[in-house]
Amino acid sequence: MQRLDDCLRQAAAKWPHRPACIGEDGADLRYRSLADAAARMSDRLRTAGVRPGDRVGLCLPKSVGTVAALFGILSADAVYVPLDPLAPLQRNQYILADCGARMLLTSVGQAELFVQSAGIPADTLPTEDPSVVLLVFRRPTASRPEWPEGLAYILYTSGSTGQPKGVMLRHDNALCFVEWAAREYRLGPDDVFSSLAPLHFDLSVFDLFCSVLSGGTLLLIDQATTRNPMLLAERLHRFGVTVCYATPTTLKLLLRFGKLPSCRWQGPRLVLFAGEVFQAAPLHRLQQIWSGAEYYNLYGPTETNVCTFFKVPVPVPADRSIPFPIGRPCPYAQCLLWDGLVAMPLRPGLQGELLVSGRSVMAGYVGSADLSQQRWVHHQARNWYRTGDQVVVDESGDLVFIGRLDRMVKRHGYRIELGEVEAGMLGHPFIGDACAVWLAGEGGKDGRIVVFYTTPAGEGPVSVLDLTVFLQDKLPAYMLPDQYVHLSEIPGTSTQKADYQQLARLAEALGKTLPA
Amino acid sequence: MNPVIEQTKDFLVSELQLPLPETELQDDTPLLSSRLIDSISTLLLVEFLEKTFRISFHPHEVNNDNLDTLAAIAAFVAHKQQPRATAG
Numbered sequence: 001m002q003r004l005d006d007c008l009r010q011a012a013a014k015w016p017h018r019p020a021c022i023g024e025d026g027a028d029l030r031y032r033s034l035a036d037a038a039a040r041m042s043d044r045l046r047t048a049g050v051r052p053g054d055r056v057g058l059c060l061p062k063s064v065g066t067v068a069a070l071f072g073i074l075s076a077d078a079v080y081v082p083l084d085p086l087a088p089l090q091r092n093q094y095i096l097a098d099c100g101a102r103m104l105l106t107s108v109g110q111a112e113l114f115v116q117s118a119g120i121p122a123d124t125l126p127t128e129d130p131s132v133v134l135l136v137f138r139r140p141t142a143s144r145p146e147w148p149e150g151l152a153y154i155l156y157t158s159g160s161t162g163q164p165k166g167v168m169l170r171h172d173n174a175l176c177f178v179e180w181a182a183r184e185y186r187l188g189p190d191d192v193f194s195s196l197a198p199l200h201f202d203l204s205v206f207d208l209f210c211s212v213l214s215g216g217t218l219l220l221i222d223q224a225t226t227r228n229p230m231l232l233a234e235r236l237h238r239f240g241v242t243v244c245y246a247t248p249t250t251l252k253l254l255l256r257f258g259k260l261p262s263c264r265w266q267g268p269r270l271v272l273f274a275g276e277v278f279q280a281a282p283l284h285r286l287q288q289i290w291s292g293a294e295y296y297n298l299y300g301p302t303e304t305n306v307c308t309f310f311k312v313p314v315p316v317p318a319d320r321s322i323p324f325p326i327g328r329p330c331p332y333a334q335c336l337l338w339d340g341l342v343a344m345p346l347r348p349g350l351q352g353e354l355l356v357s358g359r360s361v362m363a364g365y366v367g368s369a370d371l372s373q374q375r376w377v378h379h380q381a382r383n384w385y386r387t388g389d390q391v392v393v394d395e396s397g398d399l400v401f402i403g404r405l406d407r408m409v410k411r412h413g414y415r416i417e418l419g420e421v422e423a424g425m426l427g428h429p430f431i432g433d434a435c436a437v438w439l440a441g442e443g444g445k446d447g448r449i450v451v452f453y454t455t456p457a458g459e460g461p462v463s464v465l466d467l468t469v470f471l472q473d474k475l476p477a478y479m480l481p482d483q484y485v486h487l488s489e490i491p492g493t494s495t496q497k498a499d500y501q502q503l504a505r506l507a508e509a510l511g512k513t514l515p516a
Numbered sequence: 517m518n519p520v521i522e523q524t525k526d527f528l529v530s531e532l533q534l535p536l537p538e539t540e541l542q543d544d545t546p547l548l549s550s551r552l553i554d555s556i557s558t559l560l561l562v563e564f565l566e567k568t569f570r571i572s573f574h575p576h577e578v579n580n581d582n583l584d585t586l587a588a589i590a591a592f593v594a595h596k597q598q599p600r601a602t603a604g
């Protein structure tokens with residue numbers, strides 16, 4: 001297979017009448033119909049003037065039509081750029097400009113907002129769905145002449161400089177993972193895949209393309225349902241999901257609030273999780289309820305796709321205190337350890353930053369050559385991506401995640417650069433300085449983002465409601481701080497930088513003084 | 517004072533560590549739609565309401581209409597408790 005959209009053409013030929021996709025609204029499409037809808041969208045885009053390699057934004061709630069549109073973009077040899085319809089307009093606007101999107105598929109309501117605020121003239125064209133329109137931006141062409149060949153999609157993640165950064169992925173970067181996963185997990189037409197992750201989140205790559213490659217059924221689940229574990233449990237059970245790929249946060253919420261035992265359902269046959277550490281105690285409880293499943297821990301930043309995997313034993317000992325390994329490299333990925341000077345092979349006992357090379361590794365970041373260079377190590381005549389993750393090799397040869405080397409944190413499976421939170425705060429007219437620190441959760445509790453800030457001399461603290469409302473227009477909901485602390489000044493180190501260690505201790509002390 | 521509001525307010529401030537001084541928290545302060553409490557805190561709130569007031573949420577009842585303000589919460593709890601009160 002050469003391209004991701006080949007998966008759909010093959011499925012339509014092999015399994016034309018099998019169910020391909022089921023929406024939250026109950027709408028469903030069989031493979032033939034899904035392929036036909038994608039082909040019509042592809043024609044629509046071509047008629048509107050899309051050219052190979054053009055970026056096309058996709059800002060729509062998950063639906064069977066959205067899945068068809070996504071495959072339509074790929075079939076037109078364009079690049080899909082998924083946007084979160086719930087994210088602040090300003091952020092989505094930035095993304096469209098950053099990747100030089102030529103077109104945008106979005107809802108009628110959002111289209112007006114985009115046109116009003118974009119500052120770029122756009123033509124609004126209808127699509128076959130009356131609630132969806134195609135915006136064609138009249139940008140000056142070839143503003144960025146250097147684009148990699150063969151791109152399939154661009155995923156934006158949190159950026160440390162205060163703006164999201166675009167990870168450019170080629171068809172082949174995803175295909176090697178998707179084809180491997182389909183073989184490794186014996187995925188087939190009888191499988192029902194839960195599509196839990198939003199399309200702008202890289203877990204969705206597995207759901208979308210593994211289900212279509214294997215002729216299975218993709219059960220779409222929107223964010224409102226994902227956040228309501230009781231509804232989610234009911235939906236997974238009702239449609240007999242067999243393959244569930246989720247963050248540990250989603251699975252833990254399902255376990256704690258989903259009233260799972262009352263479902264009397266043995267669960268999926270395959271549970272894959274990624275994005276953060278899954279502690280042994282809740283995993284043990286989940287295995288008791290979803291007793292028929294195999295469990296795998298998958299690892300890989302958006303930049304590399306999934307690149308290592310680990311089969312979790314069943315049952316796991318509930319009292320295990322060390323996290324499970326992230327395992328061994330997938331066959332298409334090569335891994336080394338980097339100590340800052342030397343690249344070392346994976347040998348038991350060795351520790352370092354994980355380097356990844358191979359077919360699954362991204363083509364680069366959008367428009368930031370400098371940033372791209374910092375992220376690579378050149379070794380043995382090839383480029384190795386620096387993950388920023390510190391790992392150690394255990395005695396059985398598995399990789400174990402230790403921690404981050406920078407200021408990126410994971411909350412509920414989402415990547416958050418604390419620098420982006422600070423940049424958001426600094427946009428507020430009454431904020432002088434802002435420093436965000438991460439307070440790791442203890443004893444299974446969630447970690448917290450605490451922001452320390454100053455106001456110009458003589459000004460008191462800003463109302464929390466005011467700050468929250470202000471940041472909502474800057475940051476996606478998952479990045480909003482948990483606590484704001486007003487200080488007269490930010491403590492500095494001897495080199496005039498903010499003393500984050502002192503702030504972290506202060507945050508910890510403040511946490512302890514709160515009533516239990 | 518409404519005891520449901522009082523106990524819930526106490527829970528929001530002390531357990532969920534709502535980033536809001538108690539003086540800023542009014543009966544009509546939007547909690548969910550303002551994103552003052554996130555989706556996970558919302559679930560903890562539901563769990564608290566179920567245990568404390570011996571009610572049970574149906575999946576579709578976990579929504580802004582029933583949970584966005586202290587006043588809405590009090591009304592919902594009263595509504596859920598009603599049939600039992602008449603039956604008893």
